[in-house]
Amino acid sequence: MKSLFLALSLLLSCFFTANAQSKQPNILFLIADDWSFPHAGVYGDQVVRTPTFDRLAAEGALFTNAYTASPSCSPSRASVLLGRYPHQNGDGGNLWSEFPNAQPTYVQILEKAGYHTGSTRKGWGPGEFEVTGFDHNPAGKSYTGFAEFLANRPDGAPFTFWFGSTDPHREYVANTGIQAGMKLEDVVVPGFFPDNDCVRNDIVDYYFEIERFDRECGQLIAMLEEMGELDNTIIVMTSDNGMPFPRAKANLYDYGTRMPLAIRWPKKVKPGTVVHDFVNFVDFAPSFVEAAGQSQNSMSGQSLCGLLAGEKQDRDQVFLERERHANVRKGDLSYPMRAVRTHQYLYIWNPMPERNPAGDPTVHQSVGQYGDVDHSITKFLIMALEGKSAAGFPDLFELSFGQRPEEELYDVEKDPYQLNNLASNPSFASVKEEMRKELLDWMEQTGDPRFENPKSTYWDEARYTPDYQHENIDWQKQIEEYRIRPPFGQFSREGIPCLSDLE
Structure with a gap:
């Protein structure tokens, strides 16, 4: 029983x-x-x-x-x-x-x-x-x-x-x-x-x-x-x-x-x-x-x-970050970034502004030139704009591939594409200081190594698992070979053609 x-x-x-x-x-x-x-x-x-x-x-x-x-x-x-x-x-x-x-x-x-x-x-x-x-x-x-x-x-x-x-x-x-x-x-x-x-x-x-x-x-x-x-x-x-x-x-x-x-x-x-x-x-x-x-x-x-x-x-806010994406800088270097985003502002801290945010202009190991950006016709067309910015228009090459200042601040309500950096504008000094403090407090509370050592090489030295070597890509040839229907368009501003009509 x-x-x-x-x-x-x-x-x-x-x-x-x-x-x-x-x-x-x-x-x-x-x-x-x-x-x-x-x-x-x-x-x-x-x-x-x-x-x-x-x-x-x-x-x-x-x-x-x-x-x-x-x-x-x-x-x-x-x-x-x-x-x-x-x-x-x-x-x-x-x-x-x-x-x-x-x-x-x-x-x-x-x-x-x-x-x-x-x-x-x-x-x-x-x-x-x-x-x-x-x-x-x-x-x-x-x-x-x-x-x-x-x-x-x-x-x-x-x-x-x-x-x-x-x-x-x-x-x-x-x-x-x-x-x-x-x-x-x-x-x-x-x-x-x-x-x-x-x-x-x-x-x-x-x-x-x-x-x-x-x-x-x-x-x-x-x-x-x-x-x-x-x-x-x-x-x-x-x-x-x-x-x-x-x-x-x-x-x-x-x-x-x-x-x-x-x-x-x-x-x-x-x-x-x-x-x-x-x-x-x-x-x-x-x-x-x-x-x-x-x-x-x-x-x-x-x-x-x-x-x-x-x-x-x-x-009311969110914290963001990045370290090494692809292996695209000589010496296997990361491009560290930390940020805080609120409903009105985005504050970004670039502790190593001397490095190239999109990667080196010549291939290091991975992908190709500016290798943190995936290859595409959009990328290659912007690369073709180097030194060709027109008055009254944002410098699209610099926005994508140029070096950046240590601090960036954007009013995301007025500037949804984050084109106008306000970090050096005296009118926004108090906003920048407040957001920098919020970011640093979060970094300290969460044990971010870059709080104590902003120039830390930890993520530079971390193993990059693939073992391959790419070459520079002929991006100008890629532009020439690109085909779409309907026929090729033109840039919205004068003087900078999109592509020659290859038909």
Whole structure:
């Protein structure tokens, strides 16, 4: 009788444990590769079509001030997984790094709590994780896709799945945007690009890949609906860093750090919620841990759970940073930046302004000239503008490839493209001082090595994992060979042609 009672107790215990697990929310994390705010229909973009993202926003929460922790793939994704700022992740603060293994990821915490975990395509990276003890990508064991992952799910187990697309990362197939029906004349060209048909065509090719990412995310959501798990799943759709264009990706200006973000969670979030508070990617991991009913003490981010439930939080600013992106400076040098962004201002500190922010003008190891900027027709056209700035127009070459002062300050309400640096303007001295103090206080509180030693060479000396050597690219030939339909356009200002008509 005693043994029968014990067996019954164990059976009931297993039943209630499984039942409790089934009530834990699933987590579906959908992350693009190089997608900037505000390039989604729900943000008002009139060209790119993002019905999946727009649906998540309508059925959940749309964020207007979501920021990546770093505008570079590896450090951004490490911060998502670890809930820690890039400078707290050692070598993981660089691109092409080794994944830090001193603190648990949210995936590891949830796996220990009984979650089925997995990922597909681009998880954490680029870089190496095996050398620090991982037997699979830190984003989760790799599966061919969501269907295979679900087929391997234990009965009743909650799950967390990372879908990492490589869209809209370059390279692009030229003219896909036009072929998909997009109109060049409808494109809004950021003020730090030349406004011509070549650049507009480059942007709609980027839009084409955003649309492909959006469609694939829709397919995963359809699977959730079919299996009856949609409303028990937290769905997060966002990007790792900004668009692969000059003065965007790998920069702390808004087009490098400000991200699209929508979260659907019916049990917590009212449909049509719009969140204007600042959130940082370090907030994802503690949010997922809390949602799963677990605890952690290693993360710097602030859980979004309370904010999504309507709780008032102190989120009036966000802190941003970057270290070495590609290996594009002689001596393997980083280009360190730290910043604080409020609703009105962006303050950037460049502690090593003597270095080249976009990389050296000749190839060092990675990519090519000015290698922190991905190669594109937009990049090459701006390179062709060196020394050709016209009166009354911003010097587009200097904005993208020139050296920068130690301090930058922008009124983002009046200057959304961050073209007019106010740091030396006496009228903004008090604003600059206040924001500098906020930034330094945050650096001290979070243990940033650059607080004590602004010229630290730590990230210069960190291992760059790939072993290859590129050559200088013939960018002038690339311009000559570039073809678009309709015929080539011209710069909006006189005297600087876009391309010769090669027809």
